[in-house]
Amino acid sequence: MALEAFENGDCDIISLGRPVLADLDYVNKLRTNRYCEVRPCISCQGACMGRIQEFSMINCVVNPQAARERVTRYEPITKAKKVANIMYSIWDAFEVANHI
Ligand code: SF4
Numbered sequence: 001m002a003l004e005a006f007e008n009g010d011c012d013i014i015s016l017g018r019p020v021l022a023d024l025d026y027v028n029k030l031r032t033n034r035y036c037e038v039r040p041c042i043s044c045q046g047a048c049m050g051r052i053q054e055f056s057m058i059n060c061v062v063n064p065q066a067a068r069e070r071v072t073r074y075e076p077i078t079k080a081k082k083v084a085n086i087m088y089s090i091w092d093a094f095e096v097a098n099h100i
Pocket residue numbers: 018019021022040041042043044045046047048049059060061062063
């Protein structure tokens with residue numbers, strides 16, 4: 001509705017709050033017609049307005065990275081990692097310890 005009003009020239013600016021909390025890439029997704037990729041705000045008021053009322057740090061129920069983007073940023077893995085199957089090793093240790 002807001003995008004339609006903007007495209008029709010009914011308004012010059014759209015103010016966004018919760019939609020951007022729910023999806024930081026909201027505007028870029030609309031600009032590039034990727035509407036299906038938008039993670040919508042569900043209007044729960046849980047982690048944004050609810051936390052403001054408690055004077056605690058704002059967040060979002062559908063986007064736990066909201067307001068914590070710097071510390072929760074995903075770092076791409078560019079180098080292969082060696083992964084150990086820990087459960088197998090624990091079972092082996094159990095067998096050895098119990099003479100199975
Ligand atoms: S916490 Fe709920 S109401 Fe607030 S931005 Fe996230 S989805 Fe929307």
